[in-house]
Amino acid sequence: MSKWMEMEKKYYMPTFQRMPVVLVRGQGARVWDEAGREYLDFIGGLAVNSLGHCHPVVARALAEQGQTLTQTSNLLYSVPQVQLAQLLVENSCADKAFFVNSGTEANEGAVKLARRYGHLHLDGAFEVITTFGSFHGRSLAMTAATGQKRFQEPYAPMPSGFVNVEANSIEALKKATTKQTCAVMLEPIQAEGGVIVPPEGYLKQVRDWCDRSGILLILDEIQTGVGRLGSLFGYQLYGIEPDIFTMAKGMGGGVPIGAFLAKTRADVFKAGEHGTTFGGNPLACAVSHAVMEYVLKYDVVGNAQRMGTYLASCLSDLKAGCPSIVEVRGRGLLWAIEFDRDMGEAVMLGCIEKGLLVNKLKPNAVRLIPPLIITRQDVDQAVTALREVIVR
Numbered sequence: 001m002s003k004w005m006e007m008e009k010k011y012y013m014p015t016f017q018r019m020p021v022v023l024v025r026g027q028g029a030r031v032w033d034e035a036g037r038e039y040l041d042f043i044g045g046l047a048v049n050s051l052g053h054c055h056p057v058v059a060r061a062l063a064e065q066g067q068t069l070t071q072t073s074n075l076l077y078s079v080p081q082v083q084l085a086q087l088l089v090e091n092s093c094a095d096k097a098f099f100v101n102s103g104t105e106a107n108e109g110a111v112k113l114a115r116r117y118g119h120l121h122l123d124g125a126f127e128v129i130t131t132f133g134s135f136h137g138r139s140l141a142m143t144a145a146t147g148q149k150r151f152q153e154p155y156a157p158m159p160s161g162f163v164n165v166e167a168n169s170i171e172a173l174k175k176a177t178t179k180q181t182c183a184v185m186l187e188p189i190q191a192e193g194g195v196i197v198p199p200e201g202y203l204k205q206v207r208d209w210c211d212r213s214g215i216l217l218i219l220d221e222i223q224t225g226v227g228r229l230g231s232l233f234g235y236q237l238y239g240i241e242p243d244i245f246t247m248a249k250g251m252g253g254g255v256p257i258g259a260f261l262a263k264t265r266a267d268v269f270k271a272g273e274h275g276t277t278f279g280g281n282p283l284a285c286a287v288s289h290a291v292m293e294y295v296l297k298y299d300v301v302g303n304a305q306r307m308g309t310y311l312a313s314c315l316s317d318l319k320a321g322c323p324s325i326v327e328v329r330g331r332g333l334l335w336a337i338e339f340d341r342d343m344g345e346a347v348m349l350g351c352i353e354k355g356l357l358v359n360k361l362k363p364n365a366v367r368l369i370p371p372l373i374i375t376r377q378d379v380d381q382a383v384t385a386l387r388e389v390i391v392r
């Protein structure tokens with residue numbers, strides 16, 4: 001065990017099951033550990049490092065804004081904040097943006113916005129329907145929104161106002177909708193919950209149901225946004241538009257920032273009804289603006305789409321040659337490989353030996369969420385390593 005691992009054990013709360021690697025440097029899709037060993041990074045900071053590690057655009061924006069103005073509070077106007085809001089609004093279905101510091105906080109804001117809408121337009125309705133297997137964050141409220149017992153039980157009782165229903169079932173949603181319901185909140189693809197791709201037509205049916213019931217549709221695009229699925233936002237794949245959506249992971253290129261955005265209909269906050277000290281600070285917004293501008297200008301989404309298609313075909317070949325793989329599923333650059341037994345840990349550790357980082361998603365599955373700037377050679381290298389590990 002390295003000195004850093006020992007110190008972590010001594011000084012850090014033991015909530016993470018760490019992979020046995022201490023990373024000290026990154027460049028593009030590659031990272032290096034303390035012994036100088038190189039890894040191809042198919043975790044990418046959990047879908048955060050959209051442009052890979054230490055992209056020059058990120059490094060430059062950090063340095064420039066760091067020497068100009070980093071934090072002002074939201075008592076004053078902020079140029080990078082307004083610029084980023086404009087860029088996101090002009091490139092999405094939303095009309096207004098609000099910036100926070102994490103995904104969890106973005107979802108909290110979205111739910112507060114939906115509750116305000118319920119107070120103002122739905123006779124005080126406050127309940128938000130979410131699905132089993134979803135993941136919406138780690139605050140108490142977002143733990144209640146997250147439809148997974150293992151996250152909720154250690155902290156019972158849960159805050160009220162959330163109803164978890166069966167995923168990908170329009171009937172379950174309909175049954176759970178009452179006069180108290182103000183919104184439905186979903187991930188376009190359940191990511192942490194297992195990379196569960198909804199059946200054809202489901203999101204359209206949900207959109208129709210929300211319209212018919214007069215309630216809001218919130219999409220949690222924290223993992224799926226910013227090109228991850230091969231479209232700038234996940235909702236574009238399904239031919240629908242949410243009333244509110246959230247984003248975070250990929251938008252800062254590694255710098256913490258989150259956002260919730262709304263259409264005019266749902267843009268109901270008044271002065272003083274929501275706030276944040278750090279959210280929307282010039283440093284994070286300038287970096288995110290640089291990242292988003294780069295993503296749009298250099299068709300990073302197109303690369304994610306093309307590499308996603310290539311990865312999909314390589315994974316399907318991999319499955320054909322590996323009887324222990326029962327399913328490969330995903331879209332764009334978000335994939336899960338599921339095995340017929342609990343070999344996720346062994347595959348994750350075997351990949352480390354081969355110089356590849358993958359995420360153990362479940363006891364019997366691993367997840368691939370590489371940076372959006374990967375090349376065909378990177379895909380080939382990753383799939384070769386996976387094959388060697390899985391078939392041995």
Ligand SMILES: *Cc1c(COP(=O)(O)O)cnc(C)c1O
Pocket residue numbers: 102103104105107135136137138187191192220221222223224248249
């Ligand atoms: C990661 C994630 C969150 C939580 O984001 P944090 O930045 O960890 O708070 C919420 N929803 C989805 C879909 C996520 O993938």
